[in-house]
Amino acid sequence: MTDFAATKAMFDLPEGMIYLDGNSLGPLPKTAKARVASMIEDEWGQMLITGWNKAGWMQQPLSIGDRIGRLIGAEPGHVVMGDTLSIKVYQAVASALELNPTRRVVLSDNGNFPSDLYIVQGLLKSLGADFELRVVDPEDVAANITEDLAVLMLTEVDYRTGRMHDMKALTELAHAKGVMTVWDLAHSAGAVPVDLAGCQADFAVGCSYKYLNSGPGGPAFIYVAPRHVDAARPALSGWLGHEAPFAFDLDYRPGTGIERMRVGTPPMIQLAALDASMEIWDQVEMADVRAKSITLCDRFIAGIEASCPELTLASPRDGTTRGSQVSFAFEEGYAAMQAVIARGVIGDFRAPDIMRFGFTPLYIDDADVDGAVAIIADVMNNRLWDRPEYKIRAAVT
Amino acid sequence: MTDFAATKAMFDLPEGMIYLDGNSLGPLPKTAKARVASMIEDEWGQMLITGWNKAGWMQQPLSIGDRIGRLIGAEPGHVVMGDTLSIKVYQAVASALELNPTRRVVLSDNGNFPSDLYIVQGLLKSLGADFELRVVDPEDVAANITEDLAVLMLTEVDYRTGRMHDMKALTELAHAKGVMTVWDLAHSAGAVPVDLAGCQADFAVGCSYKYLNSGPGGPAFIYVAPRHVDAARPALSGWLGHEAPFAFDLDYRPGTGIERMRVGTPPMIQLAALDASMEIWDQVEMADVRAKSITLCDRFIAGIEASCPELTLASPRDGTTRGSQVSFAFEEGYAAMQAVIARGVIGDFRAPDIMRFGFTPLYIDDADVDGAVAIIADVMNNRLWDRPEYKIRAAVT
Numbered sequence: 001m002t003d004f005a006a007t008k009a010m011f012d013l014p015e016g017m018i019y020l021d022g023n024s025l026g027p028l029p030k031t032a033k034a035r036v037a038s039m040i041e042d043e044w045g046q047m048l049i050t051g052w053n054k055a056g057w058m059q060q061p062l063s064i065g066d067r068i069g070r071l072i073g074a075e076p077g078h079v080v081m082g083d084t085l086s087i088k089v090y091q092a093v094a095s096a097l098e099l100n101p102t103r104r105v106v107l108s109d110n111g112n113f114p115s116d117l118y119i120v121q122g123l124l125k126s127l128g129a130d131f132e133l134r135v136v137d138p139e140d141v142a143a144n145i146t147e148d149l150a151v152l153m154l155t156e157v158d159y160r161t162g163r164m165h166d167m168k169a170l171t172e173l174a175h176a177k178g179v180m181t182v183w184d185l186a187h188s189a190g191a192v193p194v195d196l197a198g199c200q201a202d203f204a205v206g207c208s209y210k211y212l213n214s215g216p217g218g219p220a221f222i223y224v225a226p227r228h229v230d231a232a233r234p235a236l237s238g239w240l241g242h243e244a245p246f247a248f249d250l251d252y253r254p255g256t257g258i259e260r261m262r263v264g265t266p267p268m269i270q271l272a273a274l275d276a277s278m279e280i281w282d283q284v285e286m287a288d289v290r291a292k293s294i295t296l297c298d299r300f301i302a303g304i305e306a307s308c309p310e311l312t313l314a315s316p317r318d319g320t321t322r323g324s325q326v327s328f329a330f331e332e333g334y335a336a337m338q339a340v341i342a343r344g345v346i347g348d349f350r351a352p353d354i355m356r357f358g359f360t361p362l363y364i365d366d367a368d369v370d371g372a373v374a375i376i377a378d379v380m381n382n383r384l385w386d387r388p389e390y391k392i393r394a395a396v397t
Numbered sequence: 398m399t400d401f402a403a404t405k406a407m408f409d410l411p412e413g414m415i416y417l418d419g420n421s422l423g424p425l426p427k428t429a430k431a432r433v434a435s436m437i438e439d440e441w442g443q444m445l446i447t448g449w450n451k452a453g454w455m456q457q458p459l460s461i462g463d464r465i466g467r468l469i470g471a472e473p474g475h476v477v478m479g480d481t482l483s484i485k486v487y488q489a490v491a492s493a494l495e496l497n498p499t500r501r502v503v504l505s506d507n508g509n510f511p512s513d514l515y516i517v518q519g520l521l522k523s524l525g526a527d528f529e530l531r532v533v534d535p536e537d538v539a540a541n542i543t544e545d546l547a548v549l550m551l552t553e554v555d556y557r558t559g560r561m562h563d564m565k566a567l568t569e570l571a572h573a574k575g576v577m578t579v580w581d582l583a584h585s586a587g588a589v590p591v592d593l594a595g596c597q598a599d600f601a602v603g604c605s606y607k608y609l610n611s612g613p614g615g616p617a618f619i620y621v622a623p624r625h626v627d628a629a630r631p632a633l634s635g636w637l638g639h640e641a642p643f644a645f646d647l648d649y650r651p652g653t654g655i656e657r658m659r660v661g662t663p664p665m666i667q668l669a670a671l672d673a674s675m676e677i678w679d680q681v682e683m684a685d686v687r688a689k690s691i692t693l694c695d696r697f698i699a700g701i702e703a704s705c706p707e708l709t710l711a712s713p714r715d716g717t718t719r720g721s722q723v724s725f726a727f728e729e730g731y732a733a734m735q736a737v738i739a740r741g742v743i744g745d746f747r748a749p750d751i752m753r754f755g756f757t758p759l760y761i762d763d764a765d766v767d768g769a770v771a772i773i774a775d776v777m778n779n780r781l782w783d784r785p786e787y788k789i790r791a792a793v794t
Contacts, residue, residue: 084661
């Protein structure tokens with residue numbers, strides 16, 4: 001059983017703050033400071049170029065990939081770290097399209113991250129005018145999985161409301177129609193149990209700076225199913241994805257397995273911070289995280305609904321179909337959220353009217369939920385955002 | 398006049414080591430430790446998500462881009478940091494090709510980084526069978542600039558020998574034939590003065606972890622000429638390149654100017670290390686670096702040629718056509734370099750027979766050159782690599 005009091009003690013959390021925005025940027029693991037300092041001083045500073053071998057830098061994107069792989073149900077050796085999530089989406093969709101070469105349509109939904117849609121728009125424009133991105137409402141995805149689709153690209157947990165797609169059912173439906181799947185796990189990895197292998201997902205991508213707490217701009221990850229990886233052509237064919245990066249051949253030959261999805265030199269300082277965070281995750285079972293997350297979210301919903309009649313639940317009420325976050329709709333939500341933040345409860349706002357709160361069992365407990373509810377009720381019931389001292393600037397993301 | 402004794406004192410250099418591999422990975426600026434620690438503790442730890450505004454994270458890829466821009470002759474506001482060099486090469490060549498839409502050929506040379514060639518091979522395969530990468534010998538580039546070329550992609554300084562292309566002459570020749578240029582400055586930025594604006598270069602890219610000393614995996618940069626930037630379509634169209642990233646529109650609209658070449662969330666811990674390194678660069682004039690670099694390289698060549706008859710100069714003898722490195726060819730170069738490294742002089746080996754040494758005036762001085770020459774002469778003249786204690790493993794890059 002995961003000891004969440006112990007994990008909470010492993011984070012540096014600012015005094016007097018209840019941080020419900022770990023779905024945007026996770027907080028600082030206490031050991032990250034020392035781990036990064038040692039990487040800088042003892043590895044970069046002393047080993048210099050030999051650090052690539054001596055300190056194991058070169059292999060770290062794979063070993064950390066496997067540790068994240070455990071949290072998302074990936075087969076060992078099939079997850080690698082690097083780049084940003086946008087780049088990993090590009091790689092996954094580009095490869096998936098080529099594995100389905102007679103088709104030209106990518107299906108997604110308008111609850112996906114806009115950035116994922118942007119990346120596909122850019123990719124398809126490069127590929128030619130006969131490619132199409134089709135975007136439907138989240139609830140219409142299943143009905144729109146048709147035999148003309150090449151790729152179904154979805155984010156499992158809606159970043160605004162926390163609504164979850166049924167990864168297993170939609171993947172099965174896609175496969176029945178000959179469609180490849182690309183799953184974005186940005187709000188899933190470290191938030192909800194994921195079973196990539198069990199769902200037969202084809203490609204998956206995600207980021208490490210939200211629930212995985214790797215710090216701002218930490219590297220992303222990519223998963224390619226074992227049955228595809230040796231056939232997947234890397235569109236971004238960089239030297240570290242080459243079969244023999246140090247042979248300096250003039251022609252690209254993809255490396256074996258997931259290594260081919262590496263591109264350029266990995267960000268070793270960011271990886272050191274992620275490594276420290278993974279030391280916490282290594283002690284955690286996702287089933288425990290999920291159970292506690294649902295408890296925290298349910299408690300928050302009950303507390304808010306009992307005290308803030310003006311807020312309307314915008315997340316699924318059923319915890320099993322909701323990610324690790326709760327959103328409420330409120331017309332003056334932007335201003336209200338600024339006042340909530342000014343009072344030390346950090347959530348965020350998403351247009352047009354969503355007040356969003358993330359619940360992360362590793363460092364948020366029942367007392368935090370109750371404290372947040374009390375502050376939000378005070379803000380709402382006294383319309384604190386109308387007072388000049390609460391009109392502060394929003395956090396950006 | 399740059400004070401190189403002062404800059405040398407700003408680096409942590411391992412005791413007893415002469416580090417001539419700053420062209421692969423630059424050493425640790427002393428202030429980087431504190432700068433990164435403060436970024437982690439005071440910014441990530443205390444500001445959390447509000448760091449994007451409060452700590453200025455969001456703008457840092459642009460402000461640091463401008464500081465690097467000063468070193469490479471870029472117009473202010475036209476360089477941005479992010480991703481890896483491979484990704485930036487992809488962006489630059491993809492955009493350059495679209496700006497020359499009736500042509501299908503990219504010309505490069507076999508002295509370019511293999512990674513740059515790999516990236517273009519991958520890009521062209523995505524674009525279609527009618528696209529071609531043409532690779533010629535470096536000395537034949539000028540003669541092969543023909544009117545069927547869309548893009549000329551070259552690395553200014555050859556990573557093996559230090560031979561320099563004439564950026565101004567080749568860019569003029571390219572423009573006369575209607576060809577776009579993409580210059581890779583990986584071995585130029587911080588090594589030799591570059592005048593992108595004066596040369597009328599179209600696109601340029603480079604990395605920060607070599608001569609710019611940002612640490613392993615530090616972010617890359619991209620430059621787009623002012624006359625092209627608002628017409629350049631970003632192939633990797635991520636959310637931070639969007640006109641309004643936080644509006645969460647479903648359709649991509651490129652941002653103004655160089656911002657459109659941003660892709661995903663920037664690696665803020667790596668950027669903190671780069672920021673510390675740039676505090677040194679801010680005090681440095683590239684003309685001084687160039688003068689001192691030529692002096693150091695000439696001194697090294699003279700010393701080696703006087704003491705090591707078996708080594709054959711593989712770099713240009715004329716310092717004005719050579720980057721900030723010197724290479725010697727030697728049949729048993731791989732084994733010999735391992736022995737040199739074991740004796741504390743860190744250079745590296747490049748197949749088939751190149752022993753490579755980088756000279757970086759910020760922290761290498763005449764005494765280092767003389768010390769390195771003495772050790773290399775001892776290794777060569779006593780064939781130390783034949784002794785078992787010197788058969789150590791090579792540094793990887």
